Amino acid sequence: MIKLEVETKTEKAGYSYAVADFMRNNCYNLTKTSVGGEELWRLESILVKNFFLSTSLLMTVVLFLFLPLMVIYALIIHFTGQYYENLIYLILFLFLLCLIDMGVGTIIDSFLHAVTDIYKDIFVNKLIASILTFAGSYIVISALDYFFTLIDLSTTVKIIIISIHLVASLLFDKIDQSVDGKNETDETDSDIYQIDPMIKNEIASLLKSEINWVECVKIIKDKHPDIPKERIVAVTRKLHMENKNPSF
Structure with missing residues (x-):
């Protein structure tokens, strides 16, 4: 009888410990879940804010980038007697036109680059790219x-707007390519x-010994055949000019 009571008390004590452990673990997990949910909510809020900030920044850049063209398009639409309800709708229309057309142009350029990369024998000239860009802009x-x-715009006005847009895009690409080419040339000249x-x-010692710079290039090239001759010529001429025109 005493043994039974001891076993019963032990079982009750074990049950109490088990309940306590269960409650403690559940409370800890609940607290942990609540904290994790709060952190997740904060992370989502930060991501949403960053998304809206990036979108607003992109819209602002696009607006200022295409603002001169939008003004030209608005003047063409207004003075050719095209129908538009009010100025707000017209600005929204032109803004979406420039934004979507920029995306379509990027897709077309990426497609043409992918085709030329995959099929090396295919040559895509500027005319084909311009025709595809014009067709995409018209669509x-x-x-x-x-x-x-x-x-409501007439077909003639659409063609005029798209033609101006295409010319502006080509000029922008040409300026961008000239800037990139100048940077590459500067890097090559410095290298x-x-x-x-x-x-x-x-080289400096040979030039100081009254040796002709052409002969100096030949001597250095024979002594260091692994160095490109163009580099030896460039360095030798530069040092030769510095010796002729010393800076004080």
């Missing part, structure tokens, strides 16, 4: 004209003067 402006019932300091000292 965009026609779709917007269809969905914007408060704006051609990179030579080992000891070899540079050898």
Whole structure:
């Protein structure tokens, strides 16, 4: 009887400990879940804020980038007697036109680059790219004209706007390519003067010994055949000019 009571008390004590452990673990998990949920909510809030901030920044950049073109398009639409309900709808229409057309142009350029990369024998000239860009822009402006019932543009005005847009895009690409080419040329010009300091000292010593710079190039090239001749010529001419016109 006593043994039974001891076993019963032990079982009750074990049950109490088990209940206590269960409650403690559940409370801890609940607290942990609540804290994790709060952190997740904060993370989602930060992501949403960053998304809206990035979108607003992109819209602002696009607006200022295409603002001159939008003004030109608005003047063309107004003075050619095209129908639009009010100025707000017209600005929204032109903004979406520039934004969507920029995306379509990017897709077309990526497609053409992918085709030329995959098929090496295919040559895509500027004319084909311009035709595809013009067709894509015309589809965009026609779709917007269809969905914007408060704006009605004639086919002639659409073609004029798209032509101006295409010319502006080509000019922008040309300026961008010229800037990139200038940067590459500057980098190449700066790289051609990179030579080992000891070899540079050898060239300077030979020039100071009244040796012709052409003969100096030949001597250095024979002594260091691994160095490109163009680099030796560039460095030698530069040092020769510095010796002729010393800076004070």
